[in-house]
Amino acid sequence: MDGLALAARLAGYGEIGLDLGTGDGRYVEQQARQNPGKFFIGLDACRENLAEVSRKAPGNSLFLIANGENLPVELTGLADTITLNFPWGSLLDGLFGKGSELVAGLRMAAKPDARLELRLNESAIRQAGRTLETAREQVVAALQSGGFEVNLVEAVEVAGLKKFPSSWARRLASGREGQVLLLSACYTGQQAIYFAESKSA
Numbered sequence: 001m002d003g004l005a006l007a008a009r010l011a012g013y014g015e016i017g018l019d020l021g022t023g024d025g026r027y028v029e030q031q032a033r034q035n036p037g038k039f040f041i042g043l044d045a046c047r048e049n050l051a052e053v054s055r056k057a058p059g060n061s062l063f064l065i066a067n068g069e070n071l072p073v074e075l076t077g078l079a080d081t082i083t084l085n086f087p088w089g090s091l092l093d094g095l096f097g098k099g100s101e102l103v104a105g106l107r108m109a110a111k112p113d114a115r116l117e118l119r120l121n122e123s124a125i126r127q128a129g130r131t132l133e134t135a136r137e138q139v140v141a142a143l144q145s146g147g148f149e150v151n152l153v154e155a156v157e158v159a160g161l162k163k164f165p166s167s168w169a170r171r172l173a174s175g176r177e178g179q180v181l182l183l184s185a186c187y188t189g190q191q192a193i194y195f196a197e198s199k200s201a
Contacts, residue, residue, distance in 0.1 A: 002074065003073075003074045006062075006074050009039070009062060010039050010078070013037065013038060013039035013060065014037055014038065015037075015038040015039070015080040015081070016038070016039050016040075016041065016078050016079050016080050016081075017031060017035075017038060017039070017040040017041065017079065017080065017081045017082075017083070018040075018041045018043065018075065018078070018079040018081070018082045018083070018109055019031075019040065019041070019042045019043065019082075019083045019084075019085070020043050020068040020071075020082065020083070020084050020087075020091070021043070021044060021068050021084055021085070021086075021087050021091045022042030022043055022044045022050070022063070022085075023044060023049055023085075023086075023166065023167075023168065024049050024050070024052070024053055024166075024167060025042050025044075025049070025050045025053035025054060025057065025063055026053060026165045026166055026167070027042070027083070027085060027164075027165050027166055028040045028041070028042035028053075028057070028061050028063070029053050029056070029057045029058070029061060029165075030165040031165075032057060032058045032060045032061035033058055035060075036058075036060060037060075038060065039060045039061070039062070040060065040061045040062075041061070041062050041063075041064060041075075041078075041079075042061065042062070042063045042064070043063075043064045043065075043066050043068060043071070044063070044064075044065065044066075044068075045065065045066065045067050045068070046065075047065050050063045050065075068084075068087075068091045068094070068102060068105070069090060069091065069094050069100075069101045069102045069105065070101060070105070071105040071108060071109055073108075075108070075109045076108050076109065077108075077109070077110070077111055078109060078111070079109045079110055079111060079114050080111055080114055080115070081114065081115045081116075081117070082106060082109060082110060082114060082115070082116045082117070083116075083117045083118075083119075084117075084118045084119070085119045085164075085166060085168075085169075086119055086120070086121050086124065086166065086168050086169070086172070086180075087118075087120070087124070088121075088124040088127070088128075092120070092124055092125070092128055093128060095118070095120075095138075095139045095142055095143075096128070096130070096135065096138040096139060096142060097138075097142055098141060098142050098145040098146075099145065099146075100142065103142050103143065103145070103146040104146065106143075106146060106148070106187075107146045107147055107148075107187070107189070110148075110187040111187070112187065112188075112189065113186060113187060113188070114186070114187040115184070115185070115186060115187075116143070116148055116183075116184070116185040116186070116187065117182065117183070117184050117185075118139065118181075118182070118183040118184075118185075119156065119180055119181070119182055120135065120139070120180065120181045120183070121168075121172050121178065121179075121180050122178025122179045122180070122181075123172075123178050125178075126178070132178070132179060132181065136153060136181060136183075139183060140153070140183070143183075143185050147187055147188055147189040148185040148186065148187050148188070149185055149186050149187075149188050150183060150184070150185045151184055151185060151186060152182065152183065152184035152185075153181060153182070153183050153184075154181070154182055155179055155180065155181060155182075156179075156180040156181070156182050158173050158175065161173035161180060
């Protein structure tokens with residue numbers, strides 16, 4: 001799908017939501033059904049995970065097979081909201097580093113004032129060799145370096161996880177995988193602009 005075909009699919013929708021590492025796609029499917037005036041894009045590198053949901057997803061949703069650390073340029077400046085729910089592996093690692101390809105991709109896809117939500121689970125953070133506190137500090141610093149203003153960091157309650165449309169969320173609700181953090185941010189672009197100005201000075 002090229003940029004023109006994507007623009008045709010998005011025509012008429014007031015808001016665009018982008019979910020990176022969408023997994024089985026259930027989150028995107030539910031959000032699309034609950035918000036018919038908004039268009040939702042789910043992106044994941046694994047085609048097999050999306051086979052079932054993509055066949056029955058509503059018309060205001062689209063699933064793309066792509067790498068979260070190398071987003072298609074067609075997504076540039078499209079997203080009013082961006083979500084990453086329970087990332088792990090390289091997708092999680094990309095949130096720890098200032099100037100990482102993932103943070104650059106988030107900045108690329110975000111509209112001005114776009115909302116960003118991250119849900120990070122402690123078990124994946126431990127596997128990445130970090131404590132929950134260290135991970136929180138590094139993710140906040142990386143987002144700020146990319147022009148995102150973090151306005152909320154809080155633990156997700158078990159009741160909220162049980163209602164969340166994800167097979168992984170139900171597993172996390174058992175508590176055996178540790179705590180889940182919700183980080184919410186707004187894309188301001190201010191820090192990214194500052195770096196660009198400093199570089200040319």
